[in-house]
Amino acid sequence: MAADALIDDLLAALGERGVLTSPTDRARFETGWRYGKGAARCVVRPASTAEVATALQVCGRHGVRVVPQGANTGLVAASTPDASGAMVVLSLERLNQIVDVDVRGRTVRVDGGVLLSQLNERLAQNGFWFPVDLGADPQIGAMVATNTGGTRLLKYGDVRHNLLGLEVVLGDGRVLALPNRLRKNNTGLDAKQLFVGTTGVFGVVTQAVLQCAPLPKQRATALVACRDGDAVLALLGALEGELGDVLSAFEVMSDKALAAVFAHQSNLRKPFAELPRYAVLVELASTLPADALALEAVLEARLGAFLETAGDAVLDVLVGKADEFWAMRHHISESLRSEGRMLAFDISVPRSLLPRFTDDVEALLAADWPAVRLCDYGHWGDGGTHLNLVWREDAVGVPYADVVAALQPRVYELAVNGYDGSYSAEHGVGPHNQRYYDAYTDPLVKRLCGLLGDFCDPGDRLGTVRLDGA
Amino acid sequence: MDIVVCIKRVPATDTAIKIAADGKSIETAGVTFELNAYDEFALEQALRIKEQLNAGSVTVVTVGPKDCKKQLDDALARGADKAVLLSTTDWMYDGMQVASALAAWIKTVPCHLVLCGRQAVDSDNNQLPANLAGRLGFACVTEVGKLTLADGAFTAERDIEGAREVVACKTPAVISCQKGLNEPRYANLKGIMAAKKKPFVEQPAQLGARGMEIVALSLPAPRAAGKIVGNGAGAVPALIAALRETKAL
Ligand SMILES: Cc1cc2nc3c(=O)[nH]c(=O)nc-3n(C[C@H](O)[C@H](O)[C@H](O)COP(=O)(O)OP(=O)(O)OC[C@H]3O[C@@H](n4cnc5c(N)ncnc54)[C@H](O)[C@@H]3O)c2cc1C
Numbered sequence: 001m002a003a004d005a006l007i008d009d010l011l012a013a014l015g016e017r018g019v020l021t022s023p024t025d026r027a028r029f030e031t032g033w034r035y036g037k038g039a040a041r042c043v044v045r046p047a048s049t050a051e052v053a054t055a056l057q058v059c060g061r062h063g064v065r066v067v068p069q070g071a072n073t074g075l076v077a078a079s080t081p082d083a084s085g086a087m088v089v090l091s092l093e094r095l096n097q098i099v100d101v102d103v104r105g106r107t108v109r110v111d112g113g114v115l116l117s118q119l120n121e122r123l124a125q126n127g128f129w130f131p132v133d134l135g136a137d138p139q140i141g142a143m144v145a146t147n148t149g150g151t152r153l154l155k156y157g158d159v160r161h162n163l164l165g166l167e168v169v170l171g172d173g174r175v176l177a178l179p180n181r182l183r184k185n186n187t188g189l190d191a192k193q194l195f196v197g198t199t200g201v202f203g204v205v206t207q208a209v210l211q212c213a214p215l216p217k218q219r220a221t222a223l224v225a226c227r228d229g230d231a232v233l234a235l236l237g238a239l240e241g242e243l244g245d246v247l248s249a250f251e252v253m254s255d256k257a258l259a260a261v262f263a264h265q266s267n268l269r270k271p272f273a274e275l276p277r278y279a280v281l282v283e284l285a286s287t288l289p290a291d292a293l294a295l296e297a298v299l300e301a302r303l304g305a306f307l308e309t310a311g312d313a314v315l316d317v318l319v320g321k322a323d324e325f326w327a328m329r330h331h332i333s334e335s336l337r338s339e340g341r342m343l344a345f346d347i348s349v350p351r352s353l354l355p356r357f358t359d360d361v362e363a364l365l366a367a368d369w370p371a372v373r374l375c376d377y378g379h380w381g382d383g384g385t386h387l388n389l390v391w392r393e394d395a396v397g398v399p400y401a402d403v404v405a406a407l408q409p410r411v412y413e414l415a416v417n418g419y420d421g422s423y424s425a426e427h428g429v430g431p432h433n434q435r436y437y438d439a440y441t442d443p444l445v446k447r448l449c450g451l452l453g454d455f456c457d458p459g460d461r462l463g464t465v466r467l468d469g470a
Numbered sequence: 471m472d473i474v475v476c477i478k479r480v481p482a483t484d485t486a487i488k489i490a491a492d493g494k495s496i497e498t499a500g501v502t503f504e505l506n507a508y509d510e511f512a513l514e515q516a517l518r519i520k521e522q523l524n525a526g527s528v529t530v531v532t533v534g535p536k537d538c539k540k541q542l543d544d545a546l547a548r549g550a551d552k553a554v555l556l557s558t559t560d561w562m563y564d565g566m567q568v569a570s571a572l573a574a575w576i577k578t579v580p581c582h583l584v585l586c587g588r589q590a591v592d593s594d595n596n597q598l599p600a601n602l603a604g605r606l607g608f609a610c611v612t613e614v615g616k617l618t619l620a621d622g623a624f625t626a627e628r629d630i631e632g633a634r635e636v637v638a639c640k641t642p643a644v645i646s647c648q649k650g651l652n653e654p655r656y657a658n659l660k661g662i663m664a665a666k667k668k669p670f671v672e673q674p675a676q677l678g679a680r681g682m683e684i685v686a687l688s689l690p691a692p693r694a695a696g697k698i699v700g701n702g703a704g705a706v707p708a709l710i711a712a713l714r715e716t717k718a719l
C-alpha cells in the first residue's frame with residue numbers, strides 16, 4: 001500500500017487493532033443496512049474516550065472528515081462514508097463497557113458502543129430493561145444521535161425521554177462531560193439535548209447515563225382485524241381510555257404489508273382467512289404479577305366488549321401467540337424488499353389524520369403510478385407510519401431513480417405541508433433525506449445549527465449530514 | 471363422523487430443560503407449556519373434516535395433570551365441541567400406559583376416527599397411535615402429510631424413504647398427523663368466549679400397567695466453545711486449516 005501519513009499517525013496513536021485499512025476489513029463499515037454505500041480511507045476503532053479524542057485530533061490535523069458509526073443499522077445513509085474514499089469511519093464498537101448500574105436509582109452508565117441487546121442482558125440481572133425497543137440491535141451512542149423511537153414509544157417514550165447524562169467528544173477532541181444522573185436538574189441549558197437526534201454532527205457520544213424501567217412481569221398480546229383506518233383509531237381511543245396504564249404497543253400492519261410477509265416467510269401462518277385492511281398488534285404490559293392481575297383476561301374482556309359495540313368495524317380478534325404476532329411485524333421490512341423495488345418513508349402526521357393521509361397517498365399512486373403498491377405499517381399510536389412503496393421494475397417501466405425522483409418529493413410535500421407532518425419521524429437525518437431537511441427546516445434553526453457547529457466542531461469535520469443548510 | 475383428537479401438553483420447544491432432583495424427570499417449575507405442535511395439525515384436520523361433512527363432532531382428549539386445561543380450552547376455542555381431561559398426577563411418557571387409558575375411555579363414546587400428532591415432542595416415543603389402534607381394533611395410518619375424504623373413505627399420503635406413498639383407509643381408524651398436513655388456525659376471541667360454554671369433562675384416567683419406565687435422564691454434553699482463528703482476510707488460511715482439522719473440508 002502507498003504510504004499514507006494519516007494512517008501512520010492513527011496507527012501510532014491507536015495501535016493495530018484500532019485502525020483497519022484492508023478492503024475486506026473495511027467492507028462491513030462501508031455499506032449501510034438499507035441505503036448508503038461508499039468507500040472509507042480507513043476505519044478507526046478507538047477503545048476509550050481519550051482514544052476517540054486523539055483520533056479526532058489526528059484526523060483534524062490531516063483535514064479529513066470523520067463519520068461516527070454505531071451498529072450501522074440506521075436507515076438514512078448517515079453512518080457510511082461517501083464514494084470519495086476520503087472519509088474516515090469512526091466505529092464505537094470497541095468502546096463497549098457497561099460502566100455501572102445504580103440499582104436503587106434505576107439508572108445505568110454505559111459506553112457509547114454498547115449494544116442495546118448487551119445492555120438489556122445486563123439489566124435483566126436486576127429486573128430492569130432499557131425500554132426503547134426495535135427490530136434492530138443498535139448501539140447506545142447512535143441511539144442518542146438518532147433519538148430512536150421504536151415499538152414501545154407509546155408507553156416509555158423515545159431515547160430523549162430516558163436520557164439523563166452524556167459524555168461527548170467534540171469535533172476538535174475536547175471532551176464535554178455531562179455525567180448527570182439526576183431525574184431533575186433545572187439549572188439552565190440542558191446541553192445534552194444538543195446531541196440527541198442531531199446525527200453525530202456536533203460530537204461523538206462516548207458515554208450515556210440512562211434511566212431504565214422495571215421489566216414487566218407479564219404481557220398480553222392480541223391481533224385485531226380492523227375494517228379501515230377509522231376503525232383503528234376508534235380501537236386506539238378505546239384502549240387508551242380503558243387500558244391506558246398498561247397499553248405498551250399498538251402496531252398497525254396493512255393487508256399488503258402482511259401479504260408480503262406470508263408470501264416470503266413460510267414458517268409464519270396467516271392469522272385470518274382473509275387479510276383485513278389493517279391488523280393491529282395490541283400489547284399490554286404490567287409489572288404486576290399474574291396472580292395480582294389477570295392481564296390476558298382483562299385484554300380479552302375489553303376487546304370482547306369493543307367487538308360487540310364496534311359493529312363491522314372490527315372483523316376478528318386473536319389473543320395470545322405473542323411471538324408469532326411480533327414475528328409478523330418484524331418480518332415486514334425484509335419481506336417487502338423481496339417483493340421487488342422499494343422506497344421507504346418514515347413519516348409521522350397528527351395521528352388523527354393518519355387514515356386521511358394514507359388515503360391521499362393511495363389516490364396519488366392510483367392516478368399516476370398504478371403499478372406502485374402502498375404497503376404501509378407502523379407505530380400508529382405515535383402517529384408514525386412506515387409508508388413503504390413497492391413495485392416490480394418491469395411493471396413500472398422506468399428506472400428506480402426516476403420513480404424515486406417523481407414520488408419522494410410529492411409524498412414528503414403532502415406529509416409536511418398538507419398534513420403538518422414530519423418527513424422523518426424516527427430515523428433521523430442523513431444523505432437519504434438531506435434535500436428535504438434543507439427544504440423544510442426553518443432558516444433560523446439552520447443558522448442556529450451553524451453557530452452550534454462552529455462551537456462544537458470548529459474544523460467542520462464530523463458527519464455526513466449538514467444541519468446548517470450550507 | 472365423530473372424531474376424537476388426542477392432544478398432549480409439552481414444554482415449549484425453546485425451554486432450557488433442567489433435570490429434577492429424582493434424576494428421572496424434568497424440572498417443571500418455570501417451564502412454559504404449549505400444545506404439541508403435531509397435535510395442532512390433528513386438531514385442524516378434525517375441524518376441517520367436520521366442516522366438510524357439515525356434521526359430526528370433534529372431541530379433544532388428553533391424559534395428564536389438571537394444568538392441561540389451558541391446552542384443552544385452546545382447542546375448544548379453535549372449534550372443538552367437547553374436551554375431556556383424563557386426569558393423572560404425573561407427567562405421562564409411557565405410550566402403552568397412555569394408550570390403555572385412552573382406549574378405555576374411547577370405548578365408552580361414539581368414535582369413528584381418532585387423530586393424533588405423529589409424536590409428542592417431549593417424550594418422542596412415537597408409539598401411541600399404533601398402540602391405541604391395536605387396542606381399539608382400528609386401522610392405523612401414521613405420519614400422514616395429506617388426507618382427503620370422499621364417499622366415506624380416506625386417502626392418505628405419507629412420505630417414506632425416497633418416495634410418497636398413497637394409501638386408502640376406511641373407518642374406524644387412527645391416523646397420526648405429520649407437519650405439512652394443513653395450516654392450523656388460531657383461536658379467535660369469539661371462539662374463546664364460546665369455549666367457556668362448551669362441555670368440559672374431567673375424570674380420573676384408568677391407567678393400565680406400565681410397559682416401560684424411565685430409570686435415568688441426563689443432559690447432552692455441552693457443546694464445545696467456538697474458536698476465533700483470526701480476523702480479516704489474513705485469517706483465511708488458518709480457517710481452512712482449522713476446518714480441515716475437524717474434517718469439515
Ligand atoms: C430492522 C430495523 C428496524 C428498525 N426499527 C426502528 C424503529 O422502530 N425505530 C427507530 O427509531 N429506528 C429503527 N431503526 C433504525 C435504526 O436502528 C436506529 O436509527 C438506530 O438508532 C441506529 O443505531 P446504529 O447503532 O445502527 O447507528 P448507525 O446506523 O451506525 O448510525 C446512525 C447515526 O448515528 C451516528 N452515530 C453513530 N454512533 C454515534 C456516536 N457514538 N456518537 C455520535 N453519533 C453517532 C452516525 O454517524 C449516524 O448518523 C430500524 C432499523 C432496522 C434495520
Ligand SMILES: Cc1cc2nc3c(=O)[nH]c(=O)nc-3n(C[C@H](O)[C@H](O)[C@H](O)COP(=O)(O)OP(=O)(O)OC[C@H]3O[C@@H](n4cnc5c(N)ncnc54)[C@H](O)[C@@H]3O)c2cc1C
Pocket residue numbers: none
Ligand atoms: C406553593 C408553591 C408550590 C410550588 N411547587 C412546585 C413544584 O412542585 N414543582 C416545581 O417545579 N415548582 C414549584 N413551584 C415553583 C413555581 O410555581 C414554578 O417554578 C412555576 O413554573 C413558576 O410559574 P409562574 O407563572 O409563577 O412564573 P414566575 O414566577 O412569574 O416566573 C418564573 C420565571 O419565568 C420567567 N417567565 C415568566 N413568564 C415568562 C414568559 N412568558 N416567557 C419567558 N419567561 C417567562 C420569569 O422571568 C422568571 O424567570 C411552587 C411554587 C409555589 C409558590
